[in-house]
Amino acid sequence: MILALIFRLFLGGLFVYAGSIKVLDPGGFAQAVYNYRLLPGWAVNPVAIILPWVEIVTGTCLLLGIWIPGASLLASGLLSLFFLALTSSLARGLDIACGCFSTSRGSETVDIFYILRDLLLLGMAVWVFLFDRAWTVLRSGRMRAREITSSGSLGEK
Amino acid sequence: MAVSSTEIRRRLRSGLLQAAGLLLVGSLLGGGINAIRPAGLPWSGSWNPEAVSARHLQGLPEISLEEAWRLYQEGRSLFLDARDRASFELGHLPGALNIVPEEAAEFAEEIRSLSESGLVPIAYCDGAACPLSSQLARKLQAMGLQSVRILVNGWGRWRQAGFPVEKGE
Numbered sequence: 001m002i003l004a005l006i007f008r009l010f011l012g013g014l015f016v017y018a019g020s021i022k023v024l025d026p027g028g029f030a031q032a033v034y035n036y037r038l039l040p041g042w043a044v045n046p047v048a049i050i051l052p053w054v055e056i057v058t059g060t061c062l063l064l065g066i067w068i069p070g071a072s073l074l075a076s077g078l079l080s081l082f083f084l085a086l087t088s089s090l091a092r093g094l095d096i097a098c099g100c101f102s103t104s105r106g107s108e109t110v111d112i113f114y115i116l117r118d119l120l121l122l123g124m125a126v127w128v129f130l131f132d133r134a135w136t137v138l139r140s141g142r143m144r145a146r147e148i149t150s151s152g153s154l155g156e157k
Numbered sequence: 158m159a160v161s162s163t164e165i166r167r168r169l170r171s172g173l174l175q176a177a178g179l180l181l182v183g184s185l186l187g188g189g190i191n192a193i194r195p196a197g198l199p200w201s202g203s204w205n206p207e208a209v210s211a212r213h214l215q216g217l218p219e220i221s222l223e224e225a226w227r228l229y230q231e232g233r234s235l236f237l238d239a240r241d242r243a244s245f246e247l248g249h250l251p252g253a254l255n256i257v258p259e260e261a262a263e264f265a266e267e268i269r270s271l272s273e274s275g276l277v278p279i280a281y282c283d284g285a286a287c288p289l290s291s292q293l294a295r296k297l298q299a300m301g302l303q304s305v306r307i308l309v310n311g312w313g314r315w316r317q318a319g320f321p322v323e324k325g326e
Contacts, residue, residue, distance in 0.1 A: 023190075026191070026196060026197070026198045027196070027198065030198060030202060034204050034209070041202070041203070041204035041205055042201055042204075044202055044204045045198045045199060045200055045201060045202035045204075046200055048198060049187045049188060049191045049197075049198055049200070050183060050184045050187040050188065051183075051187075052187065053183040053184070053186040053187035053190070054179065054180055054183030054184070054187070055183075056183070056186075057179050057182050057183040057186065058179055058183070061179065067175040067178070067179065069168040069169070069171050069172030069175060070171070070172045070173070070174065070175020070176040070177075070178065070179055071175070071176075071179060072172070073169070073172040073173065073175070073176045074175075074176040074179050074180065077176065095240075095241050129168065129172065130160055130165065130168075131160065
């Protein structure tokens with residue numbers, strides 16, 4: 001349980017961080033998206049506009065414990081997509097930047113390390129989805145509250 | 158620790174709904190903020206190879222294939238191959254130096270003295286949208302080498318024209 005909490009906060013912070021960096025440099029991120037050569041030209045800018053904010057929203061929810069099933073599911077989905085993109089770029093022998101935590105084209109070139117890191121994060125996200133209790137606790141708490149109110153109203157009758 | 162399968166199913170059901178909601182919130186936020194920020198992107202960017210190539214080239218002198226070929230025949234071409242080592246070894250333009258953009262500084266002096274002796278540095282990479290030759294040329298420009306020119310999609314066009322290439326080191 002404590003592990004799920006740690007993973008959730010870690011992933012949340014990481015997603016907010018990764019999204020913020022991309023928001024700061026939309027043009028650079030669009031270039032990074034384009035470099036993967038996976039999307040048709042018309043889809044590059046919409047993805048560059050929306051994806052960073054989806055990351056920030058997802059990360060914020062994970063950090064604050066809001067909608068954890070949805071946020072962890074979405075994080076898993078995104079990390080799975082990133083896995084496919086990274087793997088295919090490696091398989092095609094592209095010499096491109098990851099565009100994961102930076103939008104500039106430094107010396108960082110996608111290699112097996114990026115894929116392993118992505119898988120590790122994916123494992124964490126799935127773990128949070130399966131084992132994070134905050135949501136269940138919240139829900140059962142609400143149910144208990146409802147029981148109390150309903151029994152209270154019964155008592156009045 | 159074990160989570161029952163009914164619980165997982167329940168989480169999946171509400172999780173999918175919530176995820177869709179989060180996607181929507183993220184899209185609205187992204188679209189909204191992009192609309193009001195000064196550095197906002199247009200929704201439909203031009204990402205066809207020609208437009209990308211033009212963006213890379215901005216402000217850099219281009220060289221036509223014919224002129225590059227002429228310079229080569231006159232023995233005055235100094236080809237700079239900006240691609241990775243493996244691609245270079247598989248084949249490159251005759252006499253080319255393999256310089257990825259990160260290595261520009263190490264070769265700046267050599268290129269300078271060669272161009273002073275009359276050679277014309279010509280940077281190239283593979284594909285019209287390839288950014289490497291422009292990156293290399295920009296770095297060399299910043300080091301005072303203004304004479305570097307770009308042969309757009311150099312590797313592809315040189316080969317297509319049936320001009321001679323070299324292999325190995």
